[in-house]
Amino acid sequence: MELLSQPFTGQLGDRLIDLLDSGNYHTLHILVAFAKTSGVLRIKSAFEQFRSRGGKVNVIVGIDLGGTSHEALTSLLINTDSLAVVHSENRQTFHPKIYHLQGDEGDLLIVGSNNLTGGGLWTNFESSLIVQTNDSEQNSDPLNSQLRDYQKILAGLKNSFLNISNQSDIDTLLHNGYLLKEVDAQVRLANAAGKRGPSKRLFGNGTPAPIPQLSATKPNNPAGAKPITTPPPSPPTLPISQLDWQTIWFETRRMTGGSRNILDLSASSLVSRGDPSGTPFDLGDPKLMRGSVVFFGLDPIATGQTKDIVLNFEGVDYEGNTILFPTGANANGTWRLQIKGISAAKQKITDVFPPKDPDYYLMNKIAAFTKINDNYYLLSIFPDTDLGKFETASKILGHNGQTLQAKRVGLL
Known part of the structure; x- marks a missing residue:
């Protein structure tokens, strides 16, 4: 006993x-x-x-x-x-x-x-x-x-x-x-807390308690994603159990790519509300922060990197979703996440989407990514009519780029 x-x-x-x-x-x-x-x-x-x-x-x-x-x-x-x-x-x-x-x-x-x-x-x-x-x-x-x-x-x-x-x-x-859905619950709790207003912290941070990072050495482990091809300088990180924002969300609008499955990720972002100081997004300027690509463990200025991540969508892991900085005639000067993973059953994530929407499923939505570790994320999709709720709930709110016309992005 x-x-x-x-x-x-x-x-x-x-x-x-x-x-x-x-x-x-x-x-x-x-x-x-x-x-x-x-x-x-x-x-x-x-x-x-x-x-x-x-x-x-x-x-x-x-x-x-x-x-x-x-x-x-x-x-x-x-x-x-x-x-x-x-x-x-x-x-x-x-x-x-x-x-x-x-x-x-x-x-x-x-x-x-x-x-x-x-x-x-x-x-x-x-x-x-x-x-x-x-x-x-x-x-x-x-x-x-x-x-x-x-x-x-x-x-x-x-x-x-x-x-x-x-x-x-x-x-x-x-x-x-x-x-x-978990992100929906996060949004509701954050909005309820915001209505109560700020409160004074009366206690400390307890005791350290590590949480598994899903080692890629174990077989069948979805965290066994392809590593970054050119290791960048690591951005500041916090233990995942202590990181306040484990979820990032994006306004998708029209997306890009033939299947409308490519999400732009900014190298730097205009801040609308919140303070990124002291976080992995700190750029030393209260009006700007390091871009959304940082959330996925990449250095925005090291544009030679590529990285594959695993997305868990509706209980299934899809490997091979690539983050890269494109070059060539069709490049738009920003990072991209290609949502194109394949499950262990050899099913493409893009083949799961069409039955849910006769048009392109990811268009005009909110795409939320919850971090399990730097290679493994939970993907949740919400209608863009929820945009106001997501904006209100976000601890840091901004644009997925440096202009007011850029899509909205937030950290919960």
């Missing part, structure tokens, strides 16, 4: 990845209140490898209080063997945090406060009790029996227990207001 006091005596995310990789277990059951891509995308490679060896992953998750996102459920649907949600219409919150690993030589039961989020698995102050359990032909461990009984009770809740069998089940929850 062990008490894991995160982050002081370890981090549950790292422990789970090691346990799944150990070969000692064949099934993982997860029952949690909340799931976000910050946790799911960082552990899904371990899920993939565990399942490729015959392992099973079963998840039951709550959808209360905005704690579980549309994107997280979408990724879980793809990377688990069964997925279900629990919700009560009388404001009764589903709030357990249980991880149960079953193996031929014994089980491991983890019960505590850790949700399936980046904070819950790595950066938050959390505590979990880790207990060895074991079923045999003669006896069933009381804890295992009680957990099985609990799962049966949940499954018997009828209209408060929903098995998620396809993407339309998740989309139905989104369209009826039971889920939000």
Whole structure:
């Protein structure tokens, strides 16, 4: 028996990845209140490898209080063997945090406060009790029996227990207001905080708690993107768990390219509101900041670089989206992100877009990128009618270039 006091005596995310990789277990059951891509995308490679060896992953998750996102459920649907949600219409919150690993030589039961989020698995102050359990032909461990009984009770809740069998089940929850997209939730929270006005900080920054950067050395890991061809001087960076703006958004307007899938990225940007001083975007001028290409880990002035990034769109990773500074007759003097990645199933991201819109899907939209690390980003698309909400929510707001006519860009 062990008490894991995160982050002081370890981090549950790292422990789970090691346990799944150990070969000692064949099934993982997860029952949690909340799931976000910050946790799911960082552990899904371990899920993939565990399942490729015959392992099973079963998840039951709550959808209360905005704690579980549309994107997280979408990724879980793809990377688990069964997925279900629990919700009560009388404001009764589903709030357990249980991880149960079953193996031929014994089980491991983890019960505590850790949700399936980046904070819950790595950066938050959390505590979990880790207990060895074991079923045999003669006896069933009381804890295992009680957990099985609990799962049966949940499954018997009828209209408060929903098995998620396809993407339309998740989309139905989104369209009826039971889920939000993660960037939409960020925008709403930021706007609500703005209405309350500024407040005085009364506490410190806690204790350092690293979060995985999805090492490219692991197989099947979406962070294994092609490296920058000419390493540039690194811009100032902050640990991702402490970076205030993990999301950047762009007004797309008409886009460029034959499929309207090329997004211009500025080398420098006109600032409308906010202060980039002391951030990776600091240009030493309050009216200007380093351009949006910095968000993707590139030096704006080192125009000989190219870089491939992975975009996770609706739960699927698409590799080979290239950032470059074009030259030649068709160059427009700015950086470009070519949204042209291909999934492990050999499907092009541009082939996913057309069914969603008879015209060019990315045109006249808001494209938001949430950083998982410098090679891996969550892509979310919103209608341009939401532009005012995005502008109000942004900590730094500007133009994707140095003129007032340039498209809008913001950091959340």
